[in-house]
Amino acid sequence: xKHLKTAAFLAMTLTLGVAYSQSCKxxxxxxxxxxxxxxxxxxxxxxxxxxxxxxxxxxxITQQKLYTTYIEAYTLTxxxxxxxxxxxxxxxxxxxxxxxxxxxxxxxxxxxxxELLEKMVTEAVNKGLERDILPLKPxxxxxxxxxxxxxxxxxxxxxxxxxKRSQEEIVRTLKKNGARVALLTPQPIEDMKKDPKTxxxxxxxxxxxxxxxEIAAAEGAExxxxxxxxxxxxxxxxEGQSKTIGEGDAVHPGPCGHTVMAWAIxxxxxxxxxxxxxxxxxxxxxxxxxxxxxxxxxxxxxxFSYKDGILSFDRLDNALPMPIDKRAxxxxxxxxITCDLNxxxxxxxxxxxxxxxxxIDGKSVVKITSTEGKACTNLAKVATPxxxxxxxxLTLVFKKNEVYFNRWRNVQLxxxxxxKLAELDKQIxxxxxxxxxxxxxxxxxxxxxxxx
Numbered sequence: 001x002k003h004l005k006t007a008a009f010l011a012m013t014l015t016l017g018v019a020y021s022q023s024c025k026x027x028x029x030x031x032x033x034x035x036x037x038x039x040x041x042x043x044x045x046x047x048x049x050x051x052x053x054x055x056x057x058x059x060x061i062t063q064q065k066l067y068t069t070y071i072e073a074y075t076l077t078x079x080x081x082x083x084x085x086x087x088x089x090x091x092x093x094x095x096x097x098x099x100x101x102x103x104x105x106x107x108x109x110x111x112x113x114x115e116l117l118e119k120m121v122t123e124a125v126n127k128g129l130e131r132d133i134l135p136l137k138p139x140x141x142x143x144x145x146x147x148x149x150x151x152x153x154x155x156x157x158x159x160x161x162x163x164k165r166s167q168e169e170i171v172r173t174l175k176k177n178g179a180r181v182a183l184l185t186p187q188p189i190e191d192m193k194k195d196p197k198t199x200x201x202x203x204x205x206x207x208x209x210x211x212x213x214e215i216a217a218a219e220g221a222e223x224x225x226x227x228x229x230x231x232x233x234x235x236x237x238x239e240g241q242s243k244t245i246g247e248g249d250a251v252h253p254g255p256c257g258h259t260v261m262a263w264a265i266x267x268x269x270x271x272x273x274x275x276x277x278x279x280x281x282x283x284x285x286x287x288x289x290x291x292x293x294x295x296x297x298x299x300x301x302x303x304f305s306y307k308d309g310i311l312s313f314d315r316l317d318n319a320l321p322m323p324i325d326k327r328a329x330x331x332x333x334x335x336x337i338t339c340d341l342n343x344x345x346x347x348x349x350x351x352x353x354x355x356x357x358x359x360i361d362g363k364s365v366v367k368i369t370s371t372e373g374k375a376c377t378n379l380a381k382v383a384t385p386x387x388x389x390x391x392x393x394l395t396l397v398f399k400k401n402e403v404y405f406n407r408w409r410n411v412q413l414x415x416x417x418x419x420k421l422a423e424l425d426k427q428i429x430x431x432x433x434x435x436x437x438x439x440x441x442x443x444x445x446x447x448x449x450x451x452x
Contacts, residue, residue, distance in 0.1 A: 045270035047182050047222055048075050048140055050082045055089055055136055055179075057170075058144035061186070061251070062090025065401050066258035067265065070325065071142075072401075073394045074266060074341065077320035078275070080439040085432070088401055089132050089408070096145040096166035097121060098128030110158040117165055125169040132408075138179045142224075142265070143170055146186035146208045147251060155204035164211055171219040182222035182269060185209035187230040187261055191250045196234050206231075224268035226261050233260060233334055255328035263337045274298060275344040275380060276317040282306050283350025283373065311348060311448040317441045321380040323390035338380055347376035348448060355451040360384055360444050367451060385444055393438050400431035 048054060054075075056068040065088055072086040094100040097109065102124045109120050133141065149163045150156075171181045186209070188202045196202055209227040216223035248254035253261065276299035294301040299317040306312075322342045324332065332338055346358065351370040358366050358377070366382045368375040380387070407424035410416075 046272060047180070047269035048079075048082075048084070050079070050084075052082075052084055052140045053136060053138050054084065054086045054140045054142075055133055055138040056087070056142050056144070057133060058090040058142075058184075059094040059148050060090065060092030061147060061253075062088065062144050063092050063405075064090070064252060064258065065398070065405065066253075066255055066325075067261040068142075069394070069397050069401055070259055070262035071266060073390070073397050074262070074271065074322045076397070076435060076439050077322055077390045077393060078272065080319060080441060086397075086401075087136050087138075087404060089136075090144075091132075093148055094145070095149045096143075096163050096170065097124045098166075099124070101128030101132055106162075109162050110156075113161070117162070121162065121165045121169050125166055126173055129170070129173050133174070134177055138174070138177075140180050140182070141174050142182045142184055143167070144184040144186065146205060146212070147189075150201065150204045150208055152189075152201055153204065154200040155207050160208060160211060163208060164215060167212060167215050168219055171215070171221045175220070180222070181219075182224055183212050183216045184224045184265055185212055185227040187226050187253065187257070188234065189250050190234050190253070190257075196231060202231070222269060224265045226264035226268075229264045229335070230257075230260060236334075255325045256331045256334075259325060259328040259331035259337065260335055263331075263335055263341060267340055271341060273340055273343045275319050275321050275342060277343070277345045277347075278315060279345075279347040279349070280304075280311065280313070281349040282311060309352070309450050311351075312446060314443050314445050316443045317344075317386065320390045320393070320439065320441055321384075321387050323387065323394035325394065326391075338378060342380035343378060344380040344386075345376055345378050346446070347374070349374045351375060351448075352450075356448050357451050359447040359449070362445070362447075368448075386441070389438060389442075393435055396431055396435050396438065400428055400435070403427045403431065 054072070056062050056071075062068060068086075068088050068090070075082070075084060075086075091100040097104055097106075097120075099106065104120060104124045109117070112120055145167070146163070149159065151159055167183060171183070174181050186205055188196055188205055189199060190196060191199060191201075205227060209225060213223050213225070215221070248257060274297060277297040278299055278301050279295045280293060280301070282293075293304055294313070298319060299315055301313050301315050303312075303314045321344050324337075324342075348356075348368075348370070350373055353370050353373065356368050356370060356375060357364050358368060358379075363385075365379070365384050366377055368377045403424055407421065407428065411420050411424060
């Protein structure tokens with residue numbers, strides 16, 4: 001009898017899982033592709049781990065504090081139980097040999113080989129890291145250089161030689177000091193006057209990106225290619241389009257472009273797609289020993305009730321949906337960001353065919369249609385109390401990062417006094433305390449009722 005009970009429950013679980021996969025949708029227009037159904041749902045391979053101190057190292061694109069803030073907000077909301085700190089150390093105009101942090105004769109550097117190249121790169125990289133990065137005691141560092149390195153011209157082997165040796169030295173020094181490293185390619189230049197694929201600057205950046213992949217493999221670093229997916233995206237632009245996809249300039253994307261960058265980087269770094277999932281079957285004929293009516297992933301459902309055609313329950317998620325910058329909503333139309341990073345489904349089987357209203361905490365959030373006895377929607381596509389909570393976190397992260405940038409660049413590096421530094425440190429700590437309180441999920445009451 002025990003085996004029959006177990007088999008019955010496993011069969012029910014499998015049935016609901018199939019129903020969920022088949023009804024999952026990335027958009028309102030088309031069914032989810034197989035890649036979405038099989039999307040990464042575990043954190044085991046994700047680059048950022050619990051107790052990490054994460055540093056973003058890069059140039060002006062990193063200094064924009066956009067893709068970095070989106071990655072930070074994703075991680076804080078997806079793993080609310082993690083103890084994490086994030087610091088942005090991007091510097092406009094910087095290169096892999098850290099020229100904004102240590103003065104280097106670049107003409108001499110580009111012509112150098114052998115021992116001279118080794119000496120120049122080792123000195124520049126180590127001095128720069130010792131001043132700006134190592135005091136932060138990072139355990140995970142992303143490195144995003146290449147845009148300034150290629151000097152905005154056709155590929156030059158002499159510059160690439162300096163770039164390659166510098167990236168190697170960054171990885172070796174950071175690993176020696178206990179940090180895991182992820183090397184990020186630059187994104188392509190989006191000059192509206194030229195075909196992006198035939199632009200000599202992009203052809204050079206492509207070679208830098210290919211070389212970076214080899215460096216990562218040789219040095220034991222993670223690698224994230226944002227050049228290729230970003231290039232594919234901008235090549236889809238309509239003829240005569242007058243604005244860049246990112247609403248920025250050709251080199252510095254705006255929030256939309258940075259959201260695509262964050263998506264590409266997170267995917268490459270094995271960020272899990274699933275927020276949480278709940279699949280409910282109202283049609284199962286339960287025996288006394290079968291009391292569980294819900295199959296869940298990364299959430300808990302309690303206080304289940306199904307009466308007079310109205311389904312209600314309480315749901316406590318173990319994560320929050322990834323917040324999307326309101327300035328970057330168009331990015332969701334350009335790439336499968338929601339499907340790849342923000343799967344937050346509710347699926348119900350056994351409902352009579354027709355339209356139903358989903359209410360959370362008494363407020364309608366979305367309507368769903370039951371067809372052939374099943375309905376499913378991704379709650380990450382609509383405004384919910386959970387997304388509102390995540391949006392507040394994103395706002396606080398932006399504010400915290402602005403304070404840190406001011407502390408580092410405008411006070412610390414200019415010899416500011418201890419009192420001013422302490423004041424800014426307190427502001428940063430206060431923001432981080434607010435963020436850590438706010439990122440804890442709370443119980444929400446769901447009702448799914450027929451639309452009259």
